[in-house]
Amino acid sequence: MFSTSRPLVFSVFIIAITLLSSCTSSKQLTYFQDLPDKNVIDLPPMQPEERVIENGDDLYINFSAKDNEAANYFNKSSTTAVVPAVPGTVSAPATTTGSSYIVANDGFIEIPRLGNIKVVGLTAGQLRAKLLTSVAPYLKDPMVEVRFNTFKISVIGEVRSPGRYVLDMQRTTIFEALAAAGDLPLTAKRYNVELYRDYNGQRKIYKIDLTKASVLNNQEIFQLRHNDVLYVQPLQNTIARENFNTVTATLSIILSVVTLGYAIFK
Incomplete structure (x- = not known):
């Protein structure tokens, strides 16, 4: 027996x-472990960096003026453009109509009556100013609206809902991206998250420790950019x-x- x-x-x-x-252990799971023990903690302000137009970007451009009929000669046929209503939302219930332009591999878009316009390397504000100058001889009191139609990031690895997400186009943080992916489970390695960034001709990988408060002060990694990829490793x-x-x-x-x-x- x-x-x-x-x-x-x-x-x-x-x-x-x-x-x-x-x-x-709890030390492997807690965010910002070295924050001061205070009820209110002041953090430095962060200014969202203006996004630069790249090949393949989807742009919304709309011309208007006192004489809208004349302005419409510079607009393509109306299409539906998706606009996030709330920062951090995965879906976008609000919509608007306007002209959508996909930036070609040579960096140009073709606008009715104006022809090919080089847009790569410009911000939305710079492109708006450029287009205003171009239509000024033809329209009285012209107005031009320029914005990006999409802002996409990917979250992969040890998260509850890995995938590609459409988030707020003006300002999206690393924690909004993780929240969209369902946050990190107990099995995720919070102290070695990798951020893959291919932006404006530069490719970089950032190693991020989410257990440290310093991530809150580093705008380069705290605020995400279009097409960023977050990879979360599993604990050993x-x-x-x-x-x-x-x-x-x-x-x-x-x-x-x-x-x-x-x-x-x-």
């Missing part, structure tokens, strides 16, 4: 030790648990086969 139960007791002991060693004990579960399942099958064989051939 003792010889039969000894392997079972040993197996239970090994499983218990493994589970205890894989427990996650998560990987260990998965491997342990696989090994345990395999050993269970082997033990069952051995036990069955012993019962048949003894």
Whole structure:
């Protein structure tokens, strides 16, 4: 009887030790651990950086004037442009009508009556000023509206809802992106999140420790840019648990086969 139960007791002991060693401490889960112990903490203001137009961007451009009929000669056929109503929303219930332009690989868009206009490298404000100058000889008191139709980021790895998200086009933070993806589960590595950025001809990878308050003061990583990708790694004990579960399942099958064989051939 003792010889039969000894392997079972040993197996239970090994499983218990493994589970205890894989427990996650609170220090691995808490954001901003080094914040001062105050009710109100002042943070430096952050000015959203104006986005620069790149190849492939989807632009909304609309011309208007006192004589709207004349202004419409410079507008394409009306299309529906999606506009987020609330910062951080994944879907965009509000819509408006206007002209949508996809920036070509050569950096130009084609506007009726004005022809090809180079837009790459300009901000929306700079393009607005450029277009106002171009239509001024033809329209009285012209107005031009320019904005980006989309602002997309991707969140992958150890998050509850990985995917590609459309967020607020004016200002989106790293925590709004994580919130859109359902936040980080207990199995996520908060102290080594990677931000992949391909923007304005430069490619960079940032290593971010979300357990440190310094992330709140670093505008370069706190505020996201169009097409940013956040990658969240799993904790090592998560990987260990998965491997342990696989090994345990395999050993269970082997033990069952051995036990069955012993019962048949003894």
